Amino acid sequence: MPAIATLVFGMQQSLDGYVDHERLGPPAGPDAGLWDHFVERVRATTACIYGRRMYEIMRYWDEDEPDWDTREHAFAAAWRDTPKWVVSRSLKSVGPNAMLVARDVEAQVRRLKAELDGEIEIAGPELAGSLTGLIDVYAVYVRPVVFGSGRPLFVGTLPHLRLVASDRITEGTVRLTYVPA
8 A cells, every 4th residue: 555644733822823943942831741742743753844934933943952951862863853845935955864755745755755664844925835734733822821923824725624633732731633524
């Protein structure tokens, strides 16, 4: 049987629907339980597809920092081990364990879904919005913060979704899992 990967768009968002990664950092950053959850999620991920902005944010994990705790080191190691595809027309190169995708993005994602097995994480609202028809699962991590403005979770083509699960990940975070309706 041929491999068919599941394309998962997973993001943390504020209660009012914004995904500003920098503002979801300290002091609103993940607690220990959420860190552990994300470490396990990255370890279980077959591959990641990033838009340029999200990839540049995540490049933080390429080099160990001396003040990191064990969870941060574990996350960084898992992130580095995961193959990455970076969608960008402006970048000329990408870091270790990453491939640059400059055109035919939809065809590349279809190829990855057909060739890989497991879950492929897609990160970045603009990229996800451009690939709405290919996303199999939306995992929305709702955090107990309100921003009032910022980058929205959904950009571009708005998907029609059906809730299939809700999980309390930690005391302050709920994961809502949707599939296309």
